[in-house]
Amino acid sequence: MTVSETQAAYGRWARAYDWFVRLLPGLDGLRAGAVADLDLERGDTVVDLGCGTGANLPHLREAVGPTGTVVGVDLTPGMLAAAERRIETAGWRNVHLVQGDAARPPVDGVDGVLGTFVVGMLADPAAGVRAWLDRLTSGGRVAVLEATRTTHPAGGVLNPVFDSLVAAGAPGNGSDSDASRTLDARVTEARDALAVEGSLLRDERRVAGFVRTLVAEQRA
Numbered sequence: 206m207t208v209s210e211t212q213a214a215y216g217r218w219a220r221a222y223d224w225f226v227r228l229l230p231g232l233d234g235l236r237a238g239a240v241a242d243l244d245l246e247r248g249d250t251v252v253d254l255g256c257g258t259g260a261n262l263p264h265l266r267e268a269v270g271p272t273g274t275v276v277g278v279d280l281t282p283g284m285l286a287a288a289e290r291r292i293e294t295a296g297w298r299n300v301h302l303v304q305g306d307a308a309r310p311p312v313d314g315v316d317g318v319l320g321t322f323v324v325g326m327l328a329d330p331a332a333g334v335r336a337w338l339d340r341l342t343s344g345g346r347v348a349v350l351e352a353t354r355t356t357h358p359a360g361g362v363l364n365p366v367f368d369s370l371v372a373a374g375a376p377g378n379g380s381d382s383d384a385s386r387t388l389d390a391r392v393t394e395a396r397d398a399l400a401v402e403g404s405l406l407r408d409e410r411r412v413a414g415f416v417r418t419l420v421a422e423q424r425a
């Protein structure tokens with residue numbers, strides 16, 4: 206998707222997004238796990254790329270505490286507006302939002318980079334995650350969560366349902382499975398780049414194989 210297509214699609218989604226993700230059981234636990242994988246300390250600085258409505262922000266704020274800094278970056282003004290409401294309601298003074306592109310993160314020298322359900326939207330995910338590693342301080346970590354087709358034995362039945370859901374979110378001219386196969390390929394490209402450019406600490410599939418977790422550390 207182009208920048209304007211992403212902004213239009215997620216601009217339409219912004220109000221319903223939080224309601225929809227509440228229907229996905231266990232997602233908040235996966236977010237908490239990805240934040241734990243960043244191994245942040247109090248006072249650290251962390252960036253959430255493609256932060257959307259800010260669903261990761263409570264976990265990140267908890268990890269860095271009141272003396273740390275959390276920056277959420279997203280392309281879509283409507284999603285950022287929802288994240289801003291979340292920050293105002295919580296009264297966090299050290300959580301900031303920037304409209305920007307996750308492919309060229311507008312930050313540097315951070316202790317952790319989180320990207321949940323965004324790496325599959327990058328046209329060049331390998332270049333994207335290389336840029337994420339570049340923005341880290343020594344020993345800093347990147348954590349990625351992304352939806353993928355499952356390799357579970359029940360995939361023959363379950364993957365067509367997943368394909369339809371992904372295709373509904375990324376309409377195109379191909380068959381339903383084209384969009385999810387593109388998504389899978391992008392996650393694998395990101396994984397390979399993290400393994401080559403950093404130290405890959407985790408590559409796991411959860412939720413019957415539909416969510417892939419990647420964690421890498423910046424190589425000193």
Ligand SMILES: C[S@@+](CC[C@H](N)C(=O)[O-])C[C@H]1O[C@@H](n2cnc3c(N)ncnc32)[C@H](O)[C@@H]1O
Pocket residue numbers: 211212215226254255256257258259260261278279280281284305306307308320321322323326327
């Ligand atoms: C599926 S939502 C995920 C939101 C959030 N990370 C979460 O886990 O709920 C994808 C988000 O990524 C944003 N996005 C897509 N491409 C982006 C890019 N290149 N740079 C920054 N944000 C992007 C969209 O605007 C949207 O808010």
